[in-house]
Amino acid sequence: MVQSIKKISILGSTGSIGISTLDICRQHPDRFEVVGLAAGRNIDLLLQQISEFKPKIVSIHSEEDYQNLSSKIPTTTEIVFGSSGTCAVATLSECDLVISAIVGAAGLAPTLAAIEEGKDIGLANKESMVIAGEIMSERAAKNNVKILPVDSEHSAIFQCLNGENVKDVNKIILTASGGPFLHTAPNEFEHITKEQALKHPNWDMGAKITIDSASMMNKGLEVMEAHWLFNMPIEKIDVVVHPQSIIHSMVEFVDASVVAQLGEPDMRVPIAYALSYPRRMTTQVTPLDLTKHRELTFYKPDLEKFKCLKLAFQVASKGKTYAPVLNAANEVAVAAFLQDQIRFIQIPELIDVCLQAHMPISIDSIDTILSADSWARKFVITSIGNIS
């Protein structure tokens, strides 16, 4: 059987997921053609990517960079910019699969645009599922679009559910590394520095998700993502701390059988699975040798120490516009922490105050979500201004 070439667009091509996706495409030129790239501000890397993969269309964040870039790329590549540019990459007619790897709520609009055009989605942008899960799921179903998870935990669950009936699931068990502060005493939390928070023990990722891992907000967002992605009630989603990050997540079935997906921590595995699903393909990732690992250990998460995770569970149960508010408040707080404007422990404090001030309403449209998002951003920025 001759295999048809899958045409791929990558939103966030110069980020960690984007780079790994291109690595996989580079390994399998007979299977994938990169037709679209959308990037932020890393022009040098984007230029290299254009030169290597010769995409049909490329989008860059700012108009200034667009002007700058235009003269440097071949005329066979169309160049666009801004939000509309990202959406143009996401909806390119010949594209089959869009890897959605822009960080934060900014990933929502282009991902939805791709879904409306019937493109399958490799979803690394968990925030879009967190804030607009119901709408994303509905529109994916309506347009017969597959949403293939591209983070290690949800890809693990997706693999564990292979060939199973979702009615037979007892619960989903998300594993969490616990991040760099798993064993930090609660009274030490106020002294946590940016440098400490940016050092993840197992995964090499972008700055925002690394901070989210340190605060365990990342796991909270993943609980919400799993809720929508697998249509699973929140009370059927558990978090277990597993510092070695070898078991990427698990599914417990009604018969007390647990199926887990394991591997060395390497994002190329979930990316490759989204690209090759339902089959698998080689990845050049080091195979797992469990005999080389001293031990695998598991703990209950400490919700008093990791207040972000506690807030996320609360928000997940409450529904309404709480999720976009939590997500936006977190994005602003993390950015402020990365700019040395606030301390680590102020991240959950700012989110908590924002959630308490919020007047929730039911989500009936993307506009409802975006206005809750926008309200929360302003609220937290003001709160930070009052602190300083």
Add this chain to the structure above:
Amino acid sequence: MVQSIKKISILGSTGSIGISTLDICRQHPDRFEVVGLAAGRNIDLLLQQISEFKPKIVSIHSEEDYQNLSSKIPTTTEIVFGSSGTCAVATLSECDLVISAIVGAAGLAPTLAAIEEGKDIGLANKESMVIAGEIMSERAAKNNVKILPVDSEHSAIFQCLNGENVKDVNKIILTASGGPFLHTAPNEFEHITKEQALKHPNWDMGAKITIDSASMMNKGLEVMEAHWLFNMPIEKIDVVVHPQSIIHSMVEFVDASVVAQLGEPDMRVPIAYALSYPRRMTTQVTPLDLTKHRELTFYKPDLEKFKCLKLAFQVASKGKTYAPVLNAANEVAVAAFLQDQIRFIQIPELIDVCLQAHMPISIDSIDTILSADSWARKFVITSIGNIS
């Protein structure tokens, strides 16, 4: 949808697997009807089982017990005896699924008889697959029969392969508890007693399989079973020692992703899965709580200490009549050990001598297998006679 009742026959109903199978059937009277039971010598338990499950047909090992039993059971239950009796239970026309749980090579004939009659098989009798794997697989395919594994390792692999393409498998990883002698020094092996060997750290099983676990021959037989059951070359089957027996086995795929099946060690899970496949059903088994386990650890097996496992790997690669010879020699040696006729370390020694004396031929029929089996039994009995 109204669920039809599945009709079950159990070969070996008074053994460990038989008892657990009846426990599952007892929990789901709306799903299963027990129509046939075949037992060995445990008349008291068989009488209780007849009284509770009211099977259509029952077989007992000896003619004497048959005479004895005939007067004690209701006339609605037909009673038969001996090998032909077991085959009558295995081939009862109304039966849908036969649980094959007789220990040793004796399980082969009735299991094949059931396959020829188109019954699906829940296979706990691994020896039949070890000695006649090729013939079993061929006849199952011809008769459109599903062979559903009923030991924890092969059920784990079977679950991990759910929804996957077997071409994407890199290797199968069978986990082994390592048994009671995992940490015993090699020079202590000559002093191992029957009482020590009968104490398995994690599983409560019959005597023969418990000794096989202590010698790791059980894992060797499982390697051979996996080879035929999943049509997997021997070089793609690995054994990893995992003393906690929480991960029951794993499959590594070409993308370096590993899928594993986990749970508290309880045979009711694989039994229930064979009964309910492809769906799952409740089992009353304690759900796994990984946070209650101190740690999961993994080691390479020591083939110099566990010579039975080494012999099994060698035999598996050689093919021909070596497998039935290894299996028969092991059965005789284990029985002699259980009767205090030989020491623990003499089990692999006797098997090794027997294998070296064997003149292998290609397997073209069940008769070839049975005569190799019979030759090996006589050879080992004579060897034991020479030792004493």
